[in-house]
Amino acid sequence: MSKKNPQNIEVKVDCTYIPSSSEPAAARYVFAYSISIQNNSETATQLLSRHWLITDANGKKQEVHGEGVVGEQPNIQPGETYQYTSGAVIETSVGAMQGSYDMLAADGETFSTTIPAFSLSIPRTLH
Secondary structure (H helix, E strand, C coil), X not given: CCEECCCCEEEXXXXXXCXXXXXXXHCEEEEEEEEEEEXXXXXCEEXXXXXXXXXXXXXXXXXXXXXXXXXXXXXXXXXXXXXXXXXXEECCCEEEEEEEEEEEECCCCEEEEEEEEEEEECCCCCC
16 A cells, blocks of 8 residues: 555444353453444545454454455545444453555555554443
């Protein structure tokens, strides 16, 4: 990727613990995260791929690389927001995620957009 977010792309994250899918006794904690990607630039942008770094409280790291998100490589027009929800499974009740999206602007320039770090935690675990 040639530059770090020369476009004005804003990424927001909301994360939720999913107790019905989790099994704490088996060290399985499931979280859903919803992402909003706002294109504040004057150029259409396509999300090509993603890179995640997921870390649990034991320091175990998982790296995820893949094309697009939730099976799509969305084109986000100027002023538009693309939203999706996905999930993560870790072995502890607390963890963190961070990453980046590789993007392609309509003018052919590729760039990387940072996904801000966020916590994965069951309710009332962090203050």
